[in-house]
Amino acid sequence: MTPDALLFTYVVLLFLGLIWAAVRYELRRRRFGPTRTEDHLFRCEQCQTVYTDDADVDRSRCPHCGQINNVYRF
Numbered sequence: 001m002t003p004d005a006l007l008f009t010y011v012v013l014l015f016l017g018l019i020w021a022a023v024r025y026e027l028r029r030r031r032f033g034p035t036r037t038e039d040h041l042f043r044c045e046q047c048q049t050v051y052t053d054d055a056d057v058d059r060s061r062c063p064h065c066g067q068i069n070n071v072y073r074f
Contacts, residue, residue, distance in 0.1 A: 037052070038055040039052040039053060039054060039055055040052065040053055040054070040055055040057060040058075040060070040071045040072075041071070041072045042060050042062070042069045042070075042071060042072055043069065043072040044062040044064065044065060044067050044069050045067060045069060046062070046065050046067040047062065047064050047065045047067070049062055049063070049064045049065070050072075051063055058070065058071060059071075
């Protein structure tokens, strides 16, 4: 093998190894990473407590003080 072909093979194998590692990392991150929740976020207007409730609920009762609150929008 010529030195040029040897160097080319080395670079290609290194590049393929990096691509393989990136794909494996991404697949592992998707499998074990936190998933986005569909719950709504609420913030109590009376006691400022932040809590979540089911996605089908538009108004929710605060677990601390009992105040009814609307969905919190950012």
